[in-house]
Amino acid sequence: MTQTYAQIQKKIAALQKSADALREREVVGVVARIKTAIEHYGLTAQQLGFGAPGGTANASINRGNKAVRGGRAEKxxxxNGNTWGGMGKRPYWLRDALAAGKSLEDFRTGTVADVAPKSAAKKAKSKKRRRSTVIYRDGAGNSWSGRGPQPRWLKDALAGGKTLGDLKG
Structure with missing residues (x-):
């Protein structure tokens, strides 16, 4: 049976009315569950992302919780609610601002002074490197410590009939 445009529009309107009523009933249930959770956990509007300038609900919750951020200070x-701890790739908001002519110092927060002395000492300590000892040499001045993949000169020498014992030294 062929339906006219007007009949289909009438069915659409009826279905839309039915969908709106069903959605309203579901929203009432969802709101009740959310209110129960808010009361149970003692959540605040700020934790839910309301009243936080420029942020989303998840971003404001993560910013307020040091355990989620791994305990790092925001540097x-x-x-506008965008922060970066100084580790990993620079976020896009910071890259865009730097490209627009701002300097990194314009975005520095006051927590850096508290963190900087520890990290500077840590960096100075990590700079010390143990020198690798040379175990294998050839006559042309090439050397290999025996660690890591074999260099091409060593592979070529071994393929040419020499042994590691011949190159020891």
């Missing part, structure tokens, strides 16, 4: 902030 850089743009004042």
């Amino acid at each position: 850089f902030s743009d004042g």
